[in-house]
Amino acid sequence: MALIVQKYGGSSVSDATSIRRVARRIAQTRLAGNDVVVVVSAMGDTTDELIDLANELTQAPPTREMDILLTAGERISMSLLAMAIDALGVRAKSFTGQQAGVITDAEYGKAKIIDVTPSRIQRSLEKGSVAIVAGFQGVNQETNDVTTLGRGGSDTTAVALAAALGADVCEIYTDVDGIFTADPRIVPTARRVTRITYNEMLEMAANGAKVLALRCVEYGRRYGVPIHVRSSYSGLVGTLVTDDTHGDIPGLLPEDAEKSNQHGTAEDEMEAPIISGVAHDRTEAKITVVGLPDVPGTAATLFEIVASSGANIDMIVQNVSAAQTGLTDISFTLPAADAPPVIEALTKARSDIGFDELLFDDQIGKLSLVGAGMKSSPGVSARLFAALRDAGINIEMITTSEIRISVVTRAEELDSAVRAVHTAFNLDSAAEAVVYGGTGR
Amino acid sequence: MALIVQKYGGSSVSDATSIRRVARRIAQTRLAGNDVVVVVSAMGDTTDELIDLANELTQAPPTREMDILLTAGERISMSLLAMAIDALGVRAKSFTGQQAGVITDAEYGKAKIIDVTPSRIQRSLEKGSVAIVAGFQGVNQETNDVTTLGRGGSDTTAVALAAALGADVCEIYTDVDGIFTADPRIVPTARRVTRITYNEMLEMAANGAKVLALRCVEYGRRYGVPIHVRSSYSGLVGTLVTDDTHGDIPGLLPEDAEKSNQHGTAEDEMEAPIISGVAHDRTEAKITVVGLPDVPGTAATLFEIVASSGANIDMIVQNVSAAQTGLTDISFTLPAADAPPVIEALTKARSDIGFDELLFDDQIGKLSLVGAGMKSSPGVSARLFAALRDAGINIEMITTSEIRISVVTRAEELDSAVRAVHTAFNLDSAAEAVVYGGTGR
Structure with missing residues (x-):
């Protein structure tokens, strides 16, 4: 057999x-x-x-x-x-x-x-x-x-x-x-x-x-x-x-x-769906480095220091530089547990890198929409953003891969966000059976 | 070191x-x-x-x-x-x-x-x-x-x-x-x-x-x-x-x-004593085979059967044969836990061996006097038997090795027997300290 x-x-x-x-x-x-x-x-x-x-x-x-x-x-x-x-x-x-x-x-x-x-x-x-x-x-x-x-x-x-x-x-x-x-x-x-x-x-x-x-x-x-x-x-x-x-x-x-x-x-296979699911994560934190000189090599210096603190970076967002100051901000997320040594190392290197201040925020949540079908389905991100807007939820950061879109929200809004997106992509089942006896269909 | x-x-x-x-x-x-x-x-x-x-x-x-x-x-x-x-x-x-x-x-x-x-x-x-x-x-x-x-x-x-x-x-x-x-x-x-x-x-x-x-x-x-x-x-x-x-x-x-x-x-070594100690054991039982024909080979047959039941025999005593009947009795001791298969095997072989009856007794105790000095000290066994006699304790079986004498008593008399023998060989210490703080001397 x-x-x-x-x-x-x-x-x-x-x-x-x-x-x-x-x-x-x-x-x-x-x-x-x-x-x-x-x-x-x-x-x-x-x-x-x-x-x-x-x-x-x-x-x-x-x-x-x-x-x-x-x-x-x-x-x-x-x-x-x-x-x-x-x-x-x-x-x-x-x-x-x-x-x-x-x-x-x-x-x-x-x-x-x-x-x-x-x-x-x-x-x-x-x-x-x-x-x-x-x-x-x-x-x-x-x-x-x-x-x-x-x-x-x-x-x-x-x-x-x-x-x-x-x-x-x-x-x-x-x-x-x-x-x-x-x-x-x-x-x-x-x-x-x-x-x-x-x-x-x-x-x-x-x-x-x-x-x-x-x-x-x-x-x-x-x-x-x-x-x-x-x-x-x-x-x-x-x-x-x-x-x-x-x-x-x-x-x-x-x-x-x-x-x-x-x-x-x-055996009742349905056609492969666009979306497989909505994942969420509450274990990350966000660090924002404010007032960085917008010159080549700044980001490299910054993330070398972060990496040598042993942290795994997840999302990174760099603001468009303000023309009058020549300064920019960089935000990144990482596992909250990894943050303390990173903050310590960056604070030490503050004069070398030349930034104004460091902001730490562990009250964030991350929602990820995953599906191989989104590669060939236009409009997935528009539908995701609309669902969050209709639920009154603000998006703080966005990243995408070929088969995933992730957004950062406030931690206390994460559950509502997950429910709104789940519904918007027609993932809800009729039944409420959860753990045993199957989930209906 | x-x-x-x-x-x-x-x-x-x-x-x-x-x-x-x-x-x-x-x-x-x-x-x-x-x-x-x-x-x-x-x-x-x-x-x-x-x-x-x-x-x-x-x-x-x-x-x-x-x-x-x-x-x-x-x-x-x-x-x-x-x-x-x-x-x-x-x-x-x-x-x-x-x-x-x-x-x-x-x-x-x-x-x-x-x-x-x-x-x-x-x-x-x-x-x-x-x-x-x-x-x-x-x-x-x-x-x-x-x-x-x-x-x-x-x-x-x-x-x-x-x-x-x-x-x-x-x-x-x-x-x-x-x-x-x-x-x-x-x-x-x-x-x-x-x-x-x-x-x-x-x-x-x-x-x-x-x-x-x-x-x-x-x-x-x-x-x-x-x-x-x-x-x-x-x-x-x-x-x-x-x-x-x-x-x-x-x-x-x-x-x-x-x-x-x-x-x-x-460091206060005394001269090597005659006796090192009195050991006792309550885990044995005695089996007596009554009315065995006193002819060559009977004991061999008997103990082959016992051995094939997986039991470890300890002491063996054979009575002097009664002249008018030509029959004898054999008693042996073994761990009580090993006894049931032995009894079963002997009962099955009763007609082959030709004995009258089988007696089982698990209410026995064994006292052993151990000491390398007894090899060169005459009178050790006489002193042992006298101590037991004075304490009113009957001896049922006796075996000896070069440095040990063992006797079987009733189980309920074993403790008194151990104390009597311990005293008779001057082993008692003055102090009663037992487990911690040493035992005096």
Whole structure:
């Protein structure tokens, strides 16, 4: 049949009851004739509890030791899950990141995968076992020390293993039914997206959508791994991240397909929509450098200083220079958490750069409209701006990519902005069903 | 200075406070100029909690997965301990059993160490780091899977590493001040033994003394590793297990030696005593096979059946045959937990062997008097039997080795028997101090 990689997050394996539920799902998939590799996160709050323990002992734990500590969480969940599957009469074997061949660089706490050599997993599959792999971890091959992959690490483990094994699909199980056109907590009428391209998903993830980690999508795009985001509770068809616009969803259990058809969510593909969704982000801040001399090289000097403070700049806007003064202003946004060292460095360099003052604003929100269809649909930005104007919302900054338009608003206006834009692009569904039981259509 | 291996059990690292206390002790030892390798068990009740989790999921967890699960406990304690030492400004690095080179066979749950290749530990020591090693675990070299060593595993890890590294001493930290002449809970006037030979310690451990695991002492004897059993709370000198009858205790911190002198426990060696202690054991049961034909080969048949049931026999007594019947009785003792399969197998083979009936008695106690001096001291057994007679205690079985005499009594008489024998051999100390502050002398 198919080779399926499934990833279950911490909330899906938080206690014995949920571990048994997940084990049944895995056993079903195996008994339907598929080869199954499962990537699992640490149980529930284990990781946070271990971090608390470390913080009780020291303010600055050595990163190598921190990674050894945190990876204990996945050892516990992976072995318990293997036991639960075994108890159902299906063979299962658990593997650490090292045993699964997840080789990384030496950046403890945020290691990057540099190779995946899953020969042990392949041998285990050939013997008919389900392979359970610890997510979030790899091995620094030079020292044979365990490393962790940082945020979104388990999703990335799953997609990287799927790529290395040539899996038919990588299923990411989560607590929602897939990718939605907006965050259902803000837009209750948001609807599930059936399919989305890697580039659209990347723009969504990079601009605040939290269901899939950016690096996991990047990995999927690079190796062409279809990623199926779905709920471990409902078993319904979720969202397929892929560049194929049609075709079956790989690895679907017959009962899942049937259940999804009853909910009207499976095969009724509509024509590819212009817009996939509206993402939002409240974690950025804006710095404005006022009264900069408008001469060549000023921006370069400015952003060299910013970059050396370790900040990732997002949007940049430079005002048209006022002719009488020869001075200009530059505003840029960055993660609010990155701002303090940037402000410190710029303040120090004030006389070198020669600006008047520095303004800091962390009360901003960013709305991003994402859709591959906007490349060939004129008028998308006009419709976006009109919707915001009609809702009485002021736009402070604008940037665009081929498949995205982002605007900055006041933070307190962001929710209304998201709802207005969602409606203006006809994304609202009739039903208000949000998390389980599908989203109508 | 010296190369010291220290082992801390789970109760010594049960929370952040105790981890910090242990870290200070390790840092002191390092700052005194010693090379330090630390073996650590899982925190407090972690292992029991993990076993409970597994039992919630399945009655018969696969042993490989169980070992993966349980070894998570030492990853947590070892990395936290390394962080706590690092926070004191002393370099420390943690290592799994695999990284420390503890190579075992493939008997998950009760693996035997077949080699120790601690080259990573040696390199780490050369760089001036304290090495923290996960106790209780090794690696099955054929598969690179983690294994656990079973009961007493962390003590065994410590002694095995000390042997492989050629350490000057292996310090086993526990919650009592050393080895006592009897269990202080039964004999409050028991006193600490200053030195004890490996053979005596083996007899004590094999006959019920719980402070040191049998296999750890066996390892120490085989490689001549001095084992210093002491308290992680008091810091006093404890008991040195060694065949050297004199000489300094290796690796002692100056402040520990001074403190111990004040308690009168350090250097006032008395002449090697005849008796090291009185051990007791309540975990055995007695099976009596009544009415066996007294012909050659009967005992062989009987004990072949017992052995194939997986039981370890301890004492055996055969009655003198009654001339008129040609029948005899055989009694033997074994761990009570091993008894049910033995009884089942013997009952099945009753007609083959040809005995009358089978008696089972789990209300027995075993008292063992241990001392290398008894080889050259006549009258030890007479004194033992007289002490029990004077206390009105009946002896049901007797066995002896070169340095031990064991007797079986009724279980409810065992405590009185231990106290009577302890007094008869002048082992009582004047003081009643038991656990901390030394035991007087």
